[in-house]
Amino acid sequence: MWSVSINVNLKKGVLDAQGAATNNALKSLGYEEVKDVRIGKCIHLKMDGETREIVSKKVDEMCRKLLANPVIENFTYEIEVL
Amino acid sequence: MKFGIIQFPGSTCDYDCFYALRDTLKVDAEFIWHEETDLSNYDCIMLPGGFSYGDYLRVGAIARFSPVMQAVKEYAQKEGYVIGICNGFQILLEAGLLPGVLVKNHGLHFLCRYEYVRVESNKTPFTNLCKEGQILKIPIAHGEGNYFIDEKGLKELIANHQIVLRYCTQDGEVNDEINPNGSVDNIACICSKQANVIGMMPHPERCVEDILGSSDGQFIFNSIINSIKNKSEAFI
Numbered sequence: 001m002w003s004v005s006i007n008v009n010l011k012k013g014v015l016d017a018q019g020a021a022t023n024n025a026l027k028s029l030g031y032e033e034v035k036d037v038r039i040g041k042c043i044h045l046k047m048d049g050e051t052r053e054i055v056s057k058k059v060d061e062m063c064r065k066l067l068a069n070p071v072i073e074n075f076t077y078e079i080e081v082l
Numbered sequence: 083m084k085f086g087i088i089q090f091p092g093s094t095c096d097y098d099c100f101y102a103l104r105d106t107l108k109v110d111a112e113f114i115w116h117e118e119t120d121l122s123n124y125d126c127i128m129l130p131g132g133f134s135y136g137d138y139l140r141v142g143a144i145a146r147f148s149p150v151m152q153a154v155k156e157y158a159q160k161e162g163y164v165i166g167i168c169n170g171f172q173i174l175l176e177a178g179l180l181p182g183v184l185v186k187n188h189g190l191h192f193l194c195r196y197e198y199v200r201v202e203s204n205k206t207p208f209t210n211l212c213k214e215g216q217i218l219k220i221p222i223a224h225g226e227g228n229y230f231i232d233e234k235g236l237k238e239l240i241a242n243h244q245i246v247l248r249y250c251t252q253d254g255e256v257n258d259e260i261n262p263n264g265s266v267d268n269i270a271c272i273c274s275k276q277a278n279v280i281g282m283m284p285h286p287e288r289c290v291e292d293i294l295g296s297s298d299g300q301f302i303f304n305s306i307i308n309s310i311k312n313k314s315e316a317f318i
Contacts, residue, residue, distance in 0.1 A: 015230075017185070017186045017189075017228075018190070021190055066139070066147075067139070069176070069183055071230070072183050072230060
């Protein structure tokens with residue numbers, strides 16, 4: 001069994017409205033040192049797979065097909081043995 | 083002539099579309115459950131607005147895997163007319179039937195109000211009864227209607243005349259101040275290269291009678307009806 005953590009983030013240049021609003025909120029709390037906020041998603045999977053390569057190939061496929069939209073989002077993931 | 087309105091779990095504008103077609107425009111319309119795979123009986127397929135699958139993951143992302151969507155793809159490839167409104171537009175983008183994506187409104191608010199849009203192209207089956215430059219008053223109701231496409235994609239849309247409606251002032255001026263949601267180039271509606279698939283954020287089904295504040299939605303529906311009639315005459 002494997003544990004997979006997937007991070008999906010908006011690409012550079014794509015307006016992150018949630019991030020911008022949160023940035024303003026942090027400023028209004030007095031955290032002037034914050035210069036930028038970007039908000040993404042973290043998806044955790046537990047899955048079967050014979051080898052790390054097979055798991056990695058499948059996760060890549062899942063990200064491209066469903067978990068991320070390549071038009072606006074990038075993804076990264078980490079795989080660990082459970 | 084028969085319209086098919088797809089019902090996904092979470093569609094909410096399906097009955098509005100049905101009412102507009104059957105009661106106002108007096109044409110036949112039927113609901114299509116999202117598990118249906120045969121669309122051969124319909125002259126136009128509508129994907130209504132709503133919150134299919136609770137908008138989970140990304141708007142439209144899960145609905146795209148409904149069994150009916152494979153049939154919609156094939157239907158579109160055979161040059162059938164497909165119109166996606168609001169969430170329906172979001173689904174068509176996720177399914178790759180139209181280019182780009184819709185993200186959260188730049189002001190973060192859900193917007194439910196009348197907007198003016200300018201007809202940029204009347205060479206589509208959905209706007210052929212409009213004049214180019216005509217201004218329509220059609221309501222929007224969305225939290226994620228901010229259309230995004232990269233520069234290369236935008237150039238292609240412009241070159242292929244795929245931008246159908248742009249948000250504008252009452253006098254038809256397109257500018258940043260009037261842009262309700264941050265959409266690239268004030269885009270409210272685009273079509274496919276062949277123009278048989280269209281996606282729009284404004285809701286034409288919500289403005290088909292004067293009592294609703296505008297009847298400009300009729301221009302869209304009557305254009306489709308006109309196109310279907312012309313298409314069937316061409317086969318006789």
